[in-house]
Amino acid sequence: MCLAVPGKILSIVDSGDVLSRIGKVSFGGIVKDVNLAYTPEAKVDDYVIVHVGFALNTVDESEAVKVFEYLKAIDGLEELENEEQ
Amino acid sequence: MKFIDEYRDPEAAKRYSELIHNITTKKWNIMEVCGGQTHAIVKFGIDELLPKGINLIHGPGCPVCVTSLELIDKSIEIASREEVIFCSFGDMLRVPGSKKDLLQVKAEGGDVRMTYSPLDSLKIAKDNPDKEIVFFAVGFETTAPANAMAVYQAKVQGIENFSILVSHVLVPPAMEAILSSKHNLVQGFLAAGHVCAVMGYNEYFPLAEKYKVPIVVTGFEPLDILQGIYMCIKQLEEGRHEVENQYSRVVNKEGNSTAMEIINRVFKIGSRKWRGIGEIQDSGLVLQDEYINYDASLKFGLADMVVEEPKECISGLILQGLKKPFECEAFAKICTPERPLGATMVSSEGACAAYYRYRKK
Ligand code: SF4
Numbered sequence: 018m019c020l021a022v023p024g025k026i027l028s029i030v031d032s033g034d035v036l037s038r039i040g041k042v043s044f045g046g047i048v049k050d051v052n053l054a055y056t057p058e059a060k061v062d063d064y065v066i067v068h069v070g071f072a073l074n075t076v077d078e079s080e081a082v083k084v085f086e087y088l089k090a091i092d093g094l095e096e097l098e099n100e101e102q
Numbered sequence: 103m104k105f106i107d108e109y110r111d112p113e114a115a116k117r118y119s120e121l122i123h124n125i126t127t128k129k130w131n132i133m134e135v136c137g138g139q140t141h142a143i144v145k146f147g148i149d150e151l152l153p154k155g156i157n158l159i160h161g162p163g164c165p166v167c168v169t170s171l172e173l174i175d176k177s178i179e180i181a182s183r184e185e186v187i188f189c190s191f192g193d194m195l196r197v198p199g200s201k202k203d204l205l206q207v208k209a210e211g212g213d214v215r216m217t218y219s220p221l222d223s224l225k226i227a228k229d230n231p232d233k234e235i236v237f238f239a240v241g242f243e244t245t246a247p248a249n250a251m252a253v254y255q256a257k258v259q260g261i262e263n264f265s266i267l268v269s270h271v272l273v274p275p276a277m278e279a280i281l282s283s284k285h286n287l288v289q290g291f292l293a294a295g296h297v298c299a300v301m302g303y304n305e306y307f308p309l310a311e312k313y314k315v316p317i318v319v320t321g322f323e324p325l326d327i328l329q330g331i332y333m334c335i336k337q338l339e340e341g342r343h344e345v346e347n348q349y350s351r352v353v354n355k356e357g358n359s360t361a362m363e364i365i366n367r368v369f370k371i372g373s374r375k376w377r378g379i380g381e382i383q384d385s386g387l388v389l390q391d392e393y394i395n396y397d398a399s400l401k402f403g404l405a406d407m408v409v410e411e412p413k414e415c416i417s418g419l420i421l422q423g424l425k426k427p428f429e430c431e432a433f434a435k436i437c438t439p440e441r442p443l444g445a446t447m448v449s450s451e452g453a454c455a456a457y458y459r460y461r462k463k
Pocket of ligand 1: 416432437443
């Protein structure tokens with residue numbers, strides 16, 4: 018139940034009430050209605066993490082590559098250490 | 103980026119595994135709190151990529167698994183009433199109560215429905231004004247925004263035939279209960295990323311300080327988990343105990359302020375019984391006085407019901423990381439996902455079910 022998955026916002030219906038802002042969100046092609054009340058900043062084309070019908074947060078694209086950068090950085094450090102030995 | 107496949111790259115995973123081997127000099131016990139992470143660890147065999155001395159302890163972070171027998175029996179009692187349409191997330195339907203589960207209630211003619219979101223059950227309430235609609239509001243901080251919104255909207259829209267059976271649990275008090283136990287084995291935590299997406303991670307600083315444990319907020323894909331483990335071991339090896347955030351693409355320190363505002367408006371902190379563990383003070387959410395009319399337990403006169411847990415299932419020990427599923431006599435013999443004895447065998451996020459599915463020997 019706790020599995021929350023990232024999906025891409027295809028369109029947003031604004032009813033005027035922020036608490037009932039609904040978006041069409043695609044999860045690898047499967048499109049679902051998602052409540053965007055908690056992500057007022059989310060725009061079309063953003064990725065959001067969705068859990069039981071609600072977007073919990075937008076995915077920060079610039080932070081998203083950090084997993085790989087971190088790996089590269091520690092990888093580089095290792096090599097440096099190996100060369101020094 | 104689609105934010106899924108990239109984080110499953112086998113080459114990068116292998117490299118992380120090598121780097122973890124390189125920095126590990128001692129044995130360490132690390133707990134992943136969240137059942138979603140347990141599922142991923144067992145599914146992708148992440149524990150098998152680690153040095154022998156690194157023991158991953160599977161934590162209590164599966165709401166289906168920790169909902170007390172008492173609440174399951176309450177749900178069955180309510181769902182059996184003629185005037186009720188009982189709505190629940192699918193995974194709760196097969197959790198065994200003292201005598202039966204919700205699916206049996208359905209088979210016997212009860213109106214039990216599986217809903218994907220609590221707002222769906224609110225809609226059912228609007229469409230069925232002559233019925234009482236009850237939603238089984240289980241979950242950690244991750245389902246709290248949705249459940250709070252359903253109650254909030256019910257009040258705003260004046261919907262009175264709707265109530266929730268509240269079984270909300272909170273992660274940090276459970277971590278503290280584990281750390282303060284004299285049997286505690288846990289030396290470092292991977293904190294549950296999606297819980298932190300809602301609540302932020304300010305709550306973890308005092309815990310890390312008081313118990314001298316590293317806490318790394320971690321995501322759910324294999325590379326997230328491997329990086330989280332790497333960061334945690336690095337702290338342990340260097341004698342540090344800090345709060346770090348591996349999952350920065352989704353989590354920031356302050357959490358989601360809009361969500362927290364609605365949660366705090368509808369819920370307040372209260373004590374909660376955890377299945378197999380017992381009562382943990384201030385470890386759950388209960389409705390604020392202003393929303394007390396939406397409490398199904400009160401509405402149906404079940405507030406005083408007390409049910410004791412059975413002894414044969416050791417899921418309580420598994421949830422605290424003191425035993426692995428293999429060590430249960432019943433595992434894969436009399437207890438299987440088709441005929442579960444305990445809740446940890448029901449949910450796909452439960453440790454017993456994950457082991458049964460991916461590791462049955
Ligand atoms: S295998 Fe079954 S009986 Fe044993 S701990 Fe797990 S759920 Fe309980």
